[in-house]
Amino acid sequence: MTNHIRTEQRPNTIGLDPTVWILEYDNGSGIEVWPALGFNCYRWYVRPRGENSAEELLDSVPEFFEQEKPTRSGFPILFPFPNRIRAGRFRWLGQDYHLAANDPSGKNAIHGFACHAPWQVVDTNESECSITAEHVSSPQNPWPASYRLQLTYRLAANRLRLEARVKNTDSQPLPFGLGYHPYFRASLLGDANTIVQVPASASWELEENLPTGKVIPVAGQRDLRAGRKVAGLELDDVLTDLDPACGVASGPDATPHAAQPLVLRGSLHSPARRSALEMWTSPEFREMVVFTPPHRQAICLEPYTCVTDAINLRERNIDAGWRVLGSGESWTGVVEMVLRHELG
Numbered sequence: 001m002t003n004h005i006r007t008e009q010r011p012n013t014i015g016l017d018p019t020v021w022i023l024e025y026d027n028g029s030g031i032e033v034w035p036a037l038g039f040n041c042y043r044w045y046v047r048p049r050g051e052n053s054a055e056e057l058l059d060s061v062p063e064f065f066e067q068e069k070p071t072r073s074g075f076p077i078l079f080p081f082p083n084r085i086r087a088g089r090f091r092w093l094g095q096d097y098h099l100a101a102n103d104p105s106g107k108n109a110i111h112g113f114a115c116h117a118p119w120q121v122v123d124t125n126e127s128e129c130s131i132t133a134e135h136v137s138s139p140q141n142p143w144p145a146s147y148r149l150q151l152t153y154r155l156a157a158n159r160l161r162l163e164a165r166v167k168n169t170d171s172q173p174l175p176f177g178l179g180y181h182p183y184f185r186a187s188l189l190g191d192a193n194t195i196v197q198v199p200a201s202a203s204w205e206l207e208e209n210l211p212t213g214k215v216i217p218v219a220g221q222r223d224l225r226a227g228r229k230v231a232g233l234e235l236d237d238v239l240t241d242l243d244p245a246c247g248v249a250s251g252p253d254a255t256p257h258a259a260q261p262l263v264l265r266g267s268l269h270s271p272a273r274r275s276a277l278e279m280w281t282s283p284e285f286r287e288m289v290v291f292t293p294p295h296r297q298a299i300c301l302e303p304y305t306c307v308t309d310a311i312n313l314r315e316r317n318i319d320a321g322w323r324v325l326g327s328g329e330s331w332t333g334v335v336e337m338v339l340r341h342e343l344g
Contacts, residue, residue, distance in 0.1 A: 002026055002126070003023070003024065003025055003026050003126050003127065003128075003129040003155075004022075004023075004024045004126065005021065005022070005023050005024075005124050005126050005129070005131065006021075006022050007019050007020065007021055007022070008020055008022060010034070010065050011065065012065040012066065013065070013066045014037075014065075014066070014067065014068050016036040016037055016118070017035070017036040017118065018036075019035070019036070020032050020033060020034045020035075021033045021035065021121065021124075021131055023129050023130075023131060023153070023155050024129075025129050025155050025156060025157055026157075027047055027157045028047035028054055029045060029046045029047050029054065029155065029156075029157055029158070030043075030044075030045055030054070030155070031043060031044045031045075031153060031155055031160065033131060033153060034065075035118065035119045035120070035121055035133050036118045036119075037068070037070045037115075037116070037118070038070045038076060038077055038114060038115040038116060038117060038119065039077060039114075039119035039133045039135070039151060040070050040073070040074045040075060040076055040077070040115070041058070041074055041075040041153055041160070042058065042060045042064055042073050042074030042075070043056070043058055043060065043074065044056075044057045044058045044075075044160055044337075045057065046157075046158055046339050048158075048275075048339075048341055055189050055190075055339075056185060057184060057185060057188075057277060057337075057339070058074055058075065058182065058183060058184060058185070059073070059074075059183040059184065059185050059186075059296065059297070059298040060073035060074045060183070061073050068116070070115045070116060071110075071111050071115055071181055072183075072293070073183060074182070074183060075162075075180060075181070075182045075183075076111070076115045076180070076181040076182075077114045077115055077135075077149075077151065077178075077180060078111045078112050078114070078115060078177075078178065078179040078180065078181055078302075078304075079112045079113070079114040079115075079135070079149050079166075079176065079177075079178050079179075080112050080113065080114075080137075080143060080147065080149075080174075080175075080176040080177065080178075081109075081111075081112045081176070081177045081306075081310070081311065082111060082112065082177050082178065082179025082181075082289075082302070082304045082305075082306070082308070083110065083111065083179065083209075083238075083289065083304070083307075083308035083309070084103055084108040084109065084110050084209060084210060084308050084309055085099060085108060085109040085110075085309055085311060085312065086108055086210055086309050086312055087101065087107060087108060087109075088100060088101045088102075088108060088109035090311045090312050090315075091315065092144045092175060092311070093144065093172070093173070095144070097142055097143075097144070098142075099141075099142070103209075105208070105209075107208075108209075108210070111181070113135075113137075113138070113141040113143075114135045114149060115181075117135050117138070119133040119134060119135050119151075120133055120134055121133045122134055122150070123152075128154060129154065129155040129156065130152055130153060130154040130155070131152070131153050132150060132151065132152040132153075133150070133151060134148055134149060134150040134151070135148075135149045135151075136148050136149075136169075137169075144172060144173070144174065144175055145168055145169075145170035145172040145173060145174040145175075146168075146169045146170040146174075147166060147167065147168055147169055147170070147174050147176065148166075148167045148169050149164065149165070149166050149178075150164070150165045150167075151163070151164050151165075158338060158339045158340070158341075159336060159337065159338050159339075160336070160337045161334065161335070161336040161337075162180065162334065162335045162336070163332070163333075163334055164178060164332065164333045164334070164335075165330060165331070165332045166178065166325065166330060166331045166332075166333075167325075167328075167329070167330045168325040168326065168327055168328060168329050168330070169328075170327060171327050172327065173324050173325065173326055173327070174324065174325040174326075174329075175311060175322060175323070175324050176322075176323055176324075176325070177304065177305050177306035177310050177311075177321065177322060177323065178304070178305050178333060179289075179302055179303065179304035179305065179306075180302060180303055180335060181289075181291075181300055181302050182300060182301065182302070182337075183293070183296075183298045183299075183300055184268060184277065184298060184299055184300070184301065185297065185298060186230045186231070186292075186296075186297045186298050186299050187230075187297060188268045188269070188270040188273075188275065188277055189270045189272075189273045189275055190273075191270035191271065191272045191273055192231065193229060193231070193270075193271055193272065194229070194230045194231075194268055194269065194270055195227040195228065195229055195230070195268070195269040195271065196224055196227065196228060196229075196230050196233070196266070196267070196268055196269075196290070196299060196301070197224055197225070197226070197227040197228075197266065197267050197268075197269065198224040198225070198239055198242070198265070198266040198288055198290060198301070199225055199242055199243040199264070199265070199266075200218060200224065200225070200239035200240060200241055200242050200243075200288060201217065201218060201225070201241040201243065202215045202216060202217055202218060202239070202240050202241040203215070203216060203217075203218050203222050203237050203238060203239050203240060204216075204237075204238040204240060204287075204307050204308070206237065206238065206308075209236065209308070210308060210309050211238065211307055211308055211309055211313065211320075213313055213316060213318045215240060215241070218239065221233055221234065221235060222235065222237050222239065222290075224239070224266075224290065225243075227269065230268070230292070230299050233292050233299070234292055235290045235291060235292050236289075236290075236291045236292070237289065237290055237291075238287055238288075238289050238304075238307055238308055239287065239288045239289070239290060240286065240287050240288075240307070242263075242265055242286065242287075242288060244263050244283065262280035262281060262282060262334060262336060263280065263281060263282075263283055264278060264279070264280055265279050265280065265281050265285065265288055265301075265303055266278075266279045266288055266290075266301045266303075267279065268299070268301075273341070274341065274342055275339065275340060275341045275342075276339075276340050277337060277338070277339050277340075278337065278338045278339075278340065279301055279303065279335065279336075279337055280334075280335070280336045280337075280338065281303045281333075281334065281335045281336070282332075282333045282334045282335075284305050284323075284333050285303040285304060285305055285333065285335065286304075286305065286306075286321050287303075287304040287305075287306065287307050287321060288301060288302065288303055288304070289301075289302035289304060290302070303335055304321070305321055305323060305333065306320055306321030306322050306323065307320045307321055310322040
């Protein structure tokens with residue numbers, strides 16, 4: 001068997017290029033990606049060894065191709081800032097910036113520009129079952145410096161790996177944060193007793209979804225260190241102080257493309273199937289948002305390089321994870337999901 005990469009047309013009602021890219025690994029696993037709306041991987045399915053059919057791992061709304069809300073389905077890419085910027089306002093190097101207030105409250109800017117923008121596919125590789133596209137800054141979206149974000153989806157039998165590369169294409173410093181907003185099916189592999197686990201000992205105190213700047217110990221539903229059933233959880237929280245000692249992917253278990261060890265940041269467990277979907281990241285993904293969307297059988301495990309409103313917290317001398325690249329500099333980061341079976 002061999003890997004396959006092809007395109008198909010998905011008619012939509014919002015006037016975007018209907019071309020989607022489909023990558024299929026040689027065991028029958030696959031992804032579907034729509035470059036025209038944020039290079040969103042809106043579908044990922046895995047066929048476990050010995051099984052005749054594939055298991056769907058991501059959740060997308062039925063009207064995905066009929067609305068312009070890519071952050072509610074699949075695997076949205078959040079850049080140059082994840083989550084909210086208070087009132088859409090910030091100050092950088094003596095200049096004031098004002099972004100559109102487009103969060104549900106209509107008060108704050110949310111999730112950056114990349115998730116809404118059309119991306120350009122720049123490379124595909126069937127032997128590695130990968131696709132690469134890029135998003136570049138636009139004068140329509142004011143930001144302190146121009147940039148290029150390049151992202152590769154790399155598919156294997158039981159893995160999906162995202163390799164991001166950010167480059168400052170400006171003469172001015174580039175501030176940024178990167179995050180992902182994947183929607184996983186709440187019943188992993190059909191198991192209604194799915195358990196979520198995140199090795200975070202603290203969370204950011206929030207008021208109206210914005211951090212006060214205070215970090216507090218996790219308690220109640222926010223304490224996911226020992227695992228909790230997804231059913232019944234109501235969360236929209238930014239967890240931090242993620243324990244780097246809980247697991248490192250290195251040695252024979254590491255992906256062959258790993259330039260550095262990855263750290264386990266969270267997982268979903270199916271007790272009935274003795275399976276787990278694990279999320280591994282570069283150490284720079286220091287925060288994890290856990291969100292249970294209302295009226296959906298889904299849960300979001302969202303790795304971020306910074307906390308919500310990080311650019312404004314930085315102005316208050318709070319370590320919020322905000323990153324800055326000098327002219328011509330680049331940064332790379334990796335997120336990898338692994339579906340494991342037959343756990344002890």
